[in-house]
Amino acid sequence: MIDFxxxxxxxxxxxxxxxAAEELFRPISRYYDEHEHESPQELxxxxxxxxGEGIFELGMDITSALRIEELCWGDAGLFLxxxxxxxxxxxxFASGTKEHLQRFLGKFNEGEPKWGAMAMTEPxxxxxxxxxxxTAVRDGDEWVLNGEKIFVTMGxxxxxxxxGFIVVWATVDKSAGRAGMKAxxxxxxxxxxxxxxLEKKLGIKASDTATVIFDNCRIPLGxxxxxxxxxxxxxxxxxxxxxxxxxxxxxRPIIAVQALGVGRAALxxxxxxxxxxxxxxxxxxxxxxxxxLERDIMEMEANYKAxxxxxxxxxxMMSQFQPNNLESSIAKAKAGLAVTKITQKAVEIMGPxxxxxxxxxxxxxxxxxxxxxxxxxxxxxxxxxxxxILNFSREQLK
Amino acid sequence: xxxFSPTEEQKMIISMVRQFASEEMRKVYRQCDETGDIxxxxxxxxxxxxxxxxxxxxxxxGAGGGHSAITGSLLSEELAWGDLSIxxxxxxxxxxxYPILEMGTxxxxxxxLPLVCGETxxxxxxxxxxxxxxxxxxxxxxxxxxxxxxxxxxxxxxYVPLAADAKLLLVCAKENGSTQGFIVExxxxxxxxxxxxxxxxxKALATYELRLKNCRVPKESRLGEQNGCDFNxxxxxxxxxxxxxxxxxxxxxxxxxxxxxxxxxxxGEPIASRQAIAFMLAEMAIEIDATRLMTWEAAxxxxxxxxxxxxxxxxxxYADDMVVMVxxxxxxxxxxxxxxxEHPVELWLRNGRGFATFEGMAIx
Numbered sequence: 001m002i003d004f005x006x007x008x009x010x011x012x013x014x015x016x017x018x019x020a021a022e023e024l025f026r027p028i029s030r031y032y033d034e035h036e037h038e039s040p041q042e043l044x045x046x047x048x049x050x051x052g053e054g055i056f057e058l059g060m061d062i063t064s065a066l067r068i069e070e071l072c073w074g075d076a077g078l079f080l081x082x083x084x085x086x087x088x089x090x091x092x093f094a095s096g097t098k099e100h101l102q103r104f105l106g107k108f109n110e111g112e113p114k115w116g117a118m119a120m121t122e123p124x125x126x127x128x129x130x131x132x133x134x135t136a137v138r139d140g141d142e143w144v145l146n147g148e149k150i151f152v153t154m155g156x157x158x159x160x161x162x163x164g165f166i167v168v169w170a171t172v173d174k175s176a177g178r179a180g181m182k183a184x185x186x187x188x189x190x191x192x193x194x195x196x197x198l199e200k201k202l203g204i205k206a207s208d209t210a211t212v213i214f215d216n217c218r219i220p221l222g223x224x225x226x227x228x229x230x231x232x233x234x235x236x237x238x239x240x241x242x243x244x245x246x247x248x249x250x251x252r253p254i255i256a257v258q259a260l261g262v263g264r265a266a267l268x269x270x271x272x273x274x275x276x277x278x279x280x281x282x283x284x285x286x287x288x289x290x291x292x293l294e295r296d297i298m299e300m301e302a303n304y305k306a307x308x309x310x311x312x313x314x315x316x317m318m319s320q321f322q323p324n325n326l327e328s329s330i331a332k333a334k335a336g337l338a339v340t341k342i343t344q345k346a347v348e349i350m351g352p353x354x355x356x357x358x359x360x361x362x363x364x365x366x367x368x369x370x371x372x373x374x375x376x377x378x379x380x381x382x383x384x385x386x387x388x389i390l391n392f393s394r395e396q397l398k
Numbered sequence: 399x400x401x402f403s404p405t406e407e408q409k410m411i412i413s414m415v416r417q418f419a420s421e422e423m424r425k426v427y428r429q430c431d432e433t434g435d436i437x438x439x440x441x442x443x444x445x446x447x448x449x450x451x452x453x454x455x456x457x458x459x460g461a462g463g464g465h466s467a468i469t470g471s472l473l474s475e476e477l478a479w480g481d482l483s484i485x486x487x488x489x490x491x492x493x494x495x496y497p498i499l500e501m502g503t504x505x506x507x508x509x510x511l512p513l514v515c516g517e518t519x520x521x522x523x524x525x526x527x528x529x530x531x532x533x534x535x536x537x538x539x540x541x542x543x544x545x546x547x548x549x550x551x552x553x554x555x556x557y558v559p560l561a562a563d564a565k566l567l568l569v570c571a572k573e574n575g576s577t578q579g580f581i582v583e584x585x586x587x588x589x590x591x592x593x594x595x596x597x598x599x600x601k602a603l604a605t606y607e608l609r610l611k612n613c614r615v616p617k618e619s620r621l622g623e624q625n626g627c628d629f630n631x632x633x634x635x636x637x638x639x640x641x642x643x644x645x646x647x648x649x650x651x652x653x654x655x656x657x658x659x660x661x662x663x664x665x666g667e668p669i670a671s672r673q674a675i676a677f678m679l680a681e682m683a684i685e686i687d688a689t690r691l692m693t694w695e696a697a698x699x700x701x702x703x704x705x706x707x708x709x710x711x712x713x714x715x716y717a718d719d720m721v722v723m724v725x726x727x728x729x730x731x732x733x734x735x736x737x738x739x740e741h742p743v744e745l746w747l748r749n750g751r752g753f754a755t756f757e758g759m760a761i762x
Contacts, residue, residue, distance in 0.1 A: 007399050283711045284710075287715065298711075302692070302712045306685075310688055316402050392671070396668075
């Protein structure tokens with residue numbers, strides 16, 4: 001049955017997360033935007049202490065997504081500081097074995113706060129993930145990793161600030177192309193791995209974005225996710241690359257709801273400001289009688305709604321074990337762009353109030369933009385959507 | 399619980415209507431558009447599917463299934479995918495029947511609902527739109543004034559589907575500041591049906607202007623009698639139906655231009671292999687899905703008997719823009735071939751452009 005009503009549990013998750021966003025995120029939002037690379041230690045400790053209470057739980061289901069939207073409504077940068085296995089966990093979830101899940105995530109919730117990260121992008125390649133040059137060479141019972149990874153979200157927290165781990169994508173055989181791509185789990189503290197620098201960014205400044213260097217970094221043979229075999233003969237068997245892409249099917253709708261949280265923050269701010277001024281948005285009146293302002297607000301709201309429903313659909317399909325590669329990319333492409341536009345429009349509408357750092361709106365515009373970039377740019381997601389709807393291969397649509 | 403899966407029954411209806419749309423409607427729609435005429439046999443075949451009567455309770459002659467805006471949206475999209483004119487013609491009786499089903503008095507339901515539950519199609523319709531650029535359904539120029547035991551109706555209407563054949567019309571008029579519905583029988587004195595309209599699109603659908611000149615109807619003809627009607631709900635049901643139809647028209651144009659782009663070769667490869675074309679198609683697909691889901695959400699609110707004004711008006715505005723974007727791009731992708739009437743995309747653009755004007759021409 002087509003239904004849009006959250007369950008009572010989901011409603012509770014929304015309420016709890018919204019409260020945390022209002023009380024814990026918003027008051028420190030500006031501070032950590034202006035003090036880049038400082039760590040919101042109190043929030044991190046509190047989130048860790050309260051893990052399991054249904055406030056800060058991360059996950060890939062609809063309940064988690066609804067919670068994440070609220071937290072990002074509070075502050076998307078601070079949200080990205082919360083302890084958890086994150087994309088590293090998603091990669092293990094998407095292509096690891098039960099043993100991997102047990103070994104790397106089984107004790108994750110014990111002891112001190114921990115983070116998981118994933119490293120894909122390199123200085124020489126972003127969207128073209130198959131072009132990575134980081135190598136993994138087998139040496140007896142070990143893999144030896146060499147290369148440089150950039151834009152690793154939570155890289156420092158996973159590797160320096162905690163006893164976490166990182167999932168690194170590397171090639172075991174460059175001549176094999178995509179088939180040679182494998183993911184490796186590297187625990188924090190592994191010799192030969194170091195965090196080299198933290199990026200200074202446009203937004204989500206509370207989130208650390210690290211460069212990680214692998215210099216003869218040795219890990220056990222069993223730390224590879226998926227089969228270590230390279231099957232050159234059959235191209236359809238390029239499971240390594242497919243593992244990476246399967247991870248994105250899981251994470252893209254989540255990025256979409258992160259985006260939506262920021263977008264709704266901006267929308268709420270605009271609507272509240274207008275309400276204080278006694279300006280009402282008149283839904284249901286003819287288009288030719290709407291003011292330009294009303295048209296803008298309605299367009300923003302409709303785009304928000306469209307993106308949210310597309311994200312929920314992708315998540316729902318995953319919960320039904322339906323393939324959702326197309327729908328995940330649709331959700332991500334739509335949400336990234338919609339929220340970029342919504343926040344930019346909000347700054348425009350609010351004039352001097354929008355542009356001033358006295359308020360958070362300008363920050364949300366800066367924060368929003370990342371959603372159209374990470375986990376696949378808007379353009380890459382459009383390319384995936386296009387290939388899917390055309391049933392075209394990479395060769396047929398470059 | 400959040401779910402995007404239609405019920406088994408809805409899936410059966412979708413597949414039945416989809417089959418009718420692709421096997422029956424798609425055979426004749428171009429000819430219908432050119433001649434302005436839809437074969438009666440096609441309408442009769444459609445009528446036998448019971449798309450309207452199945453939602454009417456047994457006591458009024460229907461099959462007793464529940465009336466659902468979500469089901470209505472699903473089948474409206476499929477029919478509009480087949481052809482918009484024919485879809486509007488097939489579903490026209492709902493314009494009269496559903497407001498009566500939801501807001502009519504017991505007497506009105508008993509008297510009028512059996513008419514749309516018969517074996518054969520009978521035209522009944524709704525007159526809402528008025529021939530002026532600043533038409534506002536909540537502030538109509540057509541007026542209703544109570545004089546003794548009669549209402550006097552005065553004003554002009556346009557885009558009234560099947561008005562010439564309609565045995566009954568539900569005429570919307572302004573009464574004391576609000577919009578109310580009045581049941582007007584064919585041949586009532588003062589009701590003048592004008593010439594058939596000539597429009598840019600929906601050329602196969604017979605629509606008419608009509609004039610109400612001191613047209614008098616008994617007091618009992620007011621929809622809901624003393625309670626009146628919830629016009630807001632009627633207009634929201636219309637917004638949802640039209641958004642669903644816009645989704646159907648857009649999907650037709652998207653599919654056609656996608657298939658064309660895969661076959662049409664330029665510079666040695668299919669034009670779909672170029673991002674300029676492929677990205678247009680991707681955006682079309684995304685916006686069609688987005689509109690469909692927003693339509694479902696608004697329909698879901700209607701089914702819960704909640705106020706759906708915000709959802710319904712947002713999706714209608716969105717759908718109006720979306721369908722023009724998609725159908726225009728379909729023409730663009732076909733290039734010169736899109737402009738000639740050998741291909742259907744120009745028809746879909748003409749029909750798609752109409753949604754911004756259409757109001758109260760379909761109801762879920």
